[in-house]
Amino acid sequence: MTTMAVLTIFLLAIFVGFEVVSKVSTTLHTPLMSGANAIHGIILVGAIIVADNATSGLETTLSIVAVVLATINMVGGFVVTDRMLEMFKGKPKTPKASKEVAK
Amino acid sequence: MNQNIYDLLGLASAVCFILALKGLSTPKTARRGNLIGAAGATIATIVVFFAPKAAGQSHHNTILILAAIAFGVLVGVPAARKIQMTQMPQLVALFNGVGGGAAALVATVEYLNLSKDGKPSAANLVATVFTVIVGCTSFSGSVITFMKLQELMTTRPVVFPGGRFVIAATLAGVLGTGGWVIASGGNTPLLVMGGLALLFGILFVLPVGGADVPIVISLLNAFTGLTVAASGYVLQSTLLIVAGTLVGASGTILTRLMAAAMGRSLFGTLFGAFTAKPQEVSAAGEARSVKSGSPDDVAILLNYAQRVVIVPGFGLAVAQAQHTVRELADLLAAKGVDVAYGIHPVAGRMPGHMNVLLAEASVPYEQLVEMDEVNPTFPQTDVVLVVGANDVVNPAAKTTPGCPIYGMPILDVAEAGNVIFLKRSMRPGFAGIENELLYDPKTTLLFGDAKDSLTKVVSALKAL
The missing domain is CATH 3.40.50.1220 (TPP-binding domain)
Structure with missing residues (x-):
């Protein structure tokens, strides 16, 4: 990958990141933070790549620890976000709809 | 696996993450958004085991990696399921911290690996130094936010005499050793730098008052995202660059929105304790x-x-x-x-x-x-x-x-x-x-x- 390509991807991703969350309501700040937190658990992929290439004992140990930590971040993050959002079910802005969905 | 298919699946995961963040911004679609994100992460994790290899290279440690993932799931899922909703913020802080720690470790291992063939390129060194510094800061900082929220330590700002000079000196030390790593390579400077960055994370969060801690968690979350992007550069992984940058950018916006909702400036949150007059305890x-x-x-x-x-x-x-x-x-x-x-x-x-x-x-x-x-x-x-x-x-x-x-x-x-x-x-x-x-x-x-x-x-x- 050329440096120019990396820079392009990086800059475009910044704008997408700004754009997608710019209109979030206060109610969703916590779940959104938690969801974003789970997404950076994708470092698990990086941890697997380095563990897969590791040959020395030190490299293997460090990368396996990284795999454990990254898994906790990713899996735990998505599960806790889902638990938070579970409580929002049937809670759209219109009160009528909420009654219907909430049985 | 064919390189093109591998890259395409990586792209699919990246799109999932964008849709996930978009979904999480509206109450109606929030839960589905989170599930889309989880699906993207699952795809990426499975696919990486079938990464195409250059001739003469083979997979290592596959069993160990699978065992480590299983262990991580066994720790993470029950923690996320059993936690009281009142204690959820500190759990998020902790998850963020371990993510930062993982990024720092990944960068360190790749650095050791690249150093085998002589000194890594300057760009790689800069990205590695960035990841290790910010990852370590995020890790130790998150541990302190966890302790504050769990009330294992005082929730009031911790300020000691000359605190700001100690923090400034630590930061200078971190940047100095970072320069040393970039200039000379080697393992000792990296180790010293990591240690100083851990210390900096602690010092950086200590003066923040309890009520402002959520803003700091959000900021550290954005930082961790950027470390993931930087390690993506070192590992030549587009997916990590995109996902990490998305979190970094959206996390920054979210931090500002949160600070605005609390009527606080970000600067005031981080450094307010140094400028505020000591609270008079009304006798x-x-x-x-x-x-x-x-x-x-x-x-x-x-x-x-x-x-x-x-x-x-x-x-x-x-x-x-x-x-x-x-x-x-x-x-x-x-x-x-x-x-x-x-x-x-x-x-x-x-x-x-x-x-x-x-x-x-x-x-x-x-x-x-x-x-x-x-x-x-x-x-x-x-x-x-x-x-x-x-x-x-x-x-x-x-x-x-x-x-x-x-x-x-x-x-x-x-x-x-x-x-x-x-x-x-x-x-x-x-x-x-x-x-x-x-x-x-x-x-x-x-x-x-x-x-x-x-x-x-x-x-x-x-x-x-």
Whole structure:
């Protein structure tokens, strides 16, 4: 990958990141933070790549620890976000709809 | 696996993450958004095991990696499932911290690997140094935020004499050793740099007051995202660059939105403790009289009110009194009293936290009134019932420049006819500031556990 390509991807991703969350309501700040937190658990992929290439004992140990930590971040993050959002079910802005969905 | 298919699947995961963040921004689609994100992460994790290899290279440690993932799942899932919703913010902080730690380790291992063939390229060195510094800072900083939220340590800002010089010196040390790594390579400078970065993370979070901790968690979250992007550069993984940058960018916006919701500048949050005047502990505090009432007095006040606003705070959730408060609200509504909940944007421990907690007790959504809508109605409100809240109704935010919450918008409950505080003790709130409103003549205090007190009020109300 050329440096120019990396820079392009990086800059475009910044704008997408700004754009997608710019209109979030206060109610969703916590779940959104938690969801974003789970997404950076994708470092698990990086941890697997380095563990897969590791040959020395030190490299293997460090990368396996990284795999454990990254898994906790990713899996735990998505599960806790889902638990938070579970409580929002049937809670759209219109009160009528909420009654219907909430049985 | 064919390189093209591998790259395409990586791209698919990246798109999933964009859709996930987009979905999480609207209540209706939030849960689906989170599931899309989880799906993207699952795809990426499975696919990486089939990564195409250059000729002569083979996979290593596959069994170990799978075992490590299984172990991580066994730790992470029960933690996320069993945690009380009141303790959820610190769990998020901890998850963020381990993510930062993982990124720092990944960068370190890749650095060791690249160093085998001589000194890595300057760009790789810069990215590695960045990842290790920020990852370590995020890790140790998150541990401190966890301890503050779990109240394992004081929630007040920790400032020691010359603190800002120590922090500045540590930061200079981190950057200096970073330069050393880039200039000369080698393992010792990297180790020293990592250690200093861990120390910096601790020093950086210590002076932040308890009420501002969520903003710091959000900021560290954005930082961790950027470290993931930087390690993606070193590992030549487009997916990591995109996902990490997305989190970094959206996390930065989110941090600013949160700070705005609390009426705080980001700078004030991080460095406020250094510029604020030391809090004067009012010596007269102990001797001043407060008016405390019995559950019956409270029941009578509520019974003859036309409009009651309930202001729930973190204390309500700690006492698990959500259901009792709802029972009280239903009872009052049945008696023809107009009942609403006044929700401060940062009630609880994080923005939106209180909505989650009340939703758990299935309080009807239409009774939850946001601050901007409820504030103009306080002059027409007969009784405000403050349950386990303190800082969000503390007039010091308006009247005492230099106090840690100064400038934060508050619920103007002092405008109402009567204010009833349900409190466990006279202990100040999470931000550690005395509340003048407690001494106001129109304030009645009902001491005790919020759930106990509410139960007594409910039975007194039924007897009337």
